[in-house]
Amino acid sequence: xxxxxxxxxxxxxxLFRTLSFGQIRQLCIITGFKxxxxxxxxxxxxxxxxxxxxxxxxxxxxxAVDEEGNETIKDIIQKGDLFGELTLEADSQSNEYAKVxxxxxxxxxxxxxxxxxxxxxxxxMALSYTKFVGLKMKRIKNSYANLIxxxxxxxxxxxxxxxxxxxxxxxxxxxVIDNYLTQNDMAQIIxxxxxxxxxxxxxxxxxxxxxxxxxxIIITDMRKL
Amino acid sequence: xxxxxxxxxxxxxxLFRTLSFGQIRQLCIITGFKxxxxxxxxxxxxxxxxxxxxxxxxxxxxxAVDEEGNETIKDIIQKGDLFGELTLEADSQSNEYAKVxxxxxxxxxxxxxxxxxxxxxxxxMALSYTKFVGLKMKRIKNSYANLIxxxxxxxxxxxxxxxxxxxxxxxxxxxVIDNYLTQNDMAQIIxxxxxxxxxxxxxxxxxxxxxxxxxxIIITDMRKL
DNA sequence: AACCATTTGTCGGCTATATTACAGTTACTG
DNA sequence: CAGTAACTGTAATATAGCCGACAAATGGTT
Numbered sequence: 001x002x003x004x005x006x007x008x009x010x011x012x013x014x015l016f017r018t019l020s021f022g023q024i025r026q027l028c029i030i031t032g033f034k035x036x037x038x039x040x041x042x043x044x045x046x047x048x049x050x051x052x053x054x055x056x057x058x059x060x061x062x063x064a065v066d067e068e069g070n071e072t073i074k075d076i077i078q079k080g081d082l083f084g085e086l087t088l089e090a091d092s093q094s095n096e097y098a099k100v101x102x103x104x105x106x107x108x109x110x111x112x113x114x115x116x117x118x119x120x121x122x123x124x125m126a127l128s129y130t131k132f133v134g135l136k137m138k139r140i141k142n143s144y145a146n147l148i149x150x151x152x153x154x155x156x157x158x159x160x161x162x163x164x165x166x167x168x169x170x171x172x173x174x175x176v177i178d179n180y181l182t183q184n185d186m187a188q189i190i191x192x193x194x195x196x197x198x199x200x201x202x203x204x205x206x207x208x209x210x211x212x213x214x215x216x217i218i219i220t221d222m223r224k225l
Numbered sequence: 226x227x228x229x230x231x232x233x234x235x236x237x238x239x240l241f242r243t244l245s246f247g248q249i250r251q252l253c254i255i256t257g258f259k260x261x262x263x264x265x266x267x268x269x270x271x272x273x274x275x276x277x278x279x280x281x282x283x284x285x286x287x288x289a290v291d292e293e294g295n296e297t298i299k300d301i302i303q304k305g306d307l308f309g310e311l312t313l314e315a316d317s318q319s320n321e322y323a324k325v326x327x328x329x330x331x332x333x334x335x336x337x338x339x340x341x342x343x344x345x346x347x348x349x350m351a352l353s354y355t356k357f358v359g360l361k362m363k364r365i366k367n368s369y370a371n372l373i374x375x376x377x378x379x380x381x382x383x384x385x386x387x388x389x390x391x392x393x394x395x396x397x398x399x400x401v402i403d404n405y406l407t408q409n410d411m412a413q414i415i416x417x418x419x420x421x422x423x424x425x426x427x428x429x430x431x432x433x434x435x436x437x438x439x440x441x442i443i444i445t446d447m448r449k450l
Numbered sequence: 451a452a453c454c455a456t457t458t459g460t461c462g463g464c465t466a467t468a469t470t471a472c473a474g475t476t477a478c479t480g
Numbered sequence: 481c482a483g484t485a486a487c488t489g490t491a492a493t494a495t496a497g498c499c500g501a502c503a504a505a506t507g508g509t510t
Contacts, residue, residue: 087359134312
């Protein structure tokens with residue numbers, strides 16, 4: 001991987017646009033780069049130094065494993081998203097891994113400590129980053145508020161709506177989403193059982209609201225969602 | 226309110242400890258200061274410039290009102306906490322107010338824009354602030370994770386435990402908490418109905434786990450919680 | 451083609467919790 | 481001290497959605 005290519009990989013993220021070549025090179029010296037295939041599991045080894053990751057291509061899910069071995073989906077990361085220790089505080093006890101959902105992914109990473117140095121030298125970037133973290137917080141708050149106050153059906157609707165808006169391809173009022181999730185994944189995201197999710201999806205299919213297959217989901221009329 | 230007193234009000238918050246007198250004076254020039262009594266309602270008027278608040282004394286709750294007029298508790302703010310537009314992004318549509326829970330409160334505030342200027346001039350403070358926001362995010366994530374995966378009883382236990390640790394006065398293994406919340410408040414915080422909360426509290430009382438009154442809550446044995 | 455793992459579909463029974471409804475208790479206010 | 485508003489207590493009913501169990505479909509692999 002050539003230095004200048006790495007440069008562009010970081011540069012085209014809005015957070016890094018204001019940086020000069022020199023500034024990014026500081027990060028790049030230690031920038032990691034990784035490709036992976038569908039189904040692969042990427043561990044954030046806690047022995048390693050804490051890092052911040054940038055997903056350049058594809059989709060992954062972050063899965064947390066609790067004491068009893070239950071797996072819960074913490075986050076779905078899409079192209080262009082930053083993930084990892086965004087709070088700039090390493091937390092050791094969390095037991096998480098990432099699983100590749102799309103056919104292949106490309107991931108950049110850099111050390112948290114280097115990123116901190118960069119922020120110290122770039123106050124305006126530090127401010128942007130603070131706002132970025134704040135925005136993330138607001139989103140999380142919102143989605144949790146949904147989880148708590150709405151029923152499973154509404155949650156699924158909302159989820160599909162968000163997904164369609166973020167990644168769907170729209171023509172007229174129908175939206176086609178590339179479906180890289182299983183019904184079980186979706187159930188976990190909207191915090192319900194797999195069975196309930198299945199039932200709701202089928203219900204929507206018989207209603208004509210969506211056409212569901214393992215490859216793609218078609219929302220026939222976005223306005224009705 | 227004398228300038229130097231305002232200075233100390235800000236200065237003794239850990240976030241502002243690194244600032245010089247001069248730096249804080251910048252904020253102080255426009256620092257607001259306010260006292261209020263129990264039951265008073267403080268509106269964050271959206272017409273006003275966005276502010277960041279610091280609760281110097283007492284307790285307040287932040288209540289959000291949705292379209293249908295339902296009220297939900299968004300946050301309980303305690304002495305020393307920052308609140309308001311922590312994300313540094315004004316958001317206009319949110320309809321929130323603060324209600325004073327303790328006998329009286331003292332609140333400092335300063336303009337978000339002034340705070341931003343300060344962060345731009347103090348990169349290391351910007352970094353601390355980012356970590357602070359991050360910590361807040363982590364807490365929120367945690368409490369929501371509890372809300373979703375645990376049942377009402379566990380949630381109440383957890384809530385009491387947290388409360389006792391934060392504000393309780395401990396002697397041996399018994400903890401006394403100054404109870405400025407109604408059972409309805411608690412129910413809202415742990416996201417359950419008032420009736421369920423009442424039942425659970427009574428159950429705990431007959432079990433001997435707690436002694437409940439409107440003035441204080443005594444946890445007889447902290448180890449059993 | 452045969453096999454196996456994963457994903458999806460379906461069905462009752464079960465339980466925690468919301469909801470409705472009302473009664474009793476506290477504590478402030480004139 | 482009476483009156484009222486805000487809390488707290490209790491019980492009966494209704495239900496969303498979890499769970500276990502199993503069958504069917506799909507898709508990849510040898």
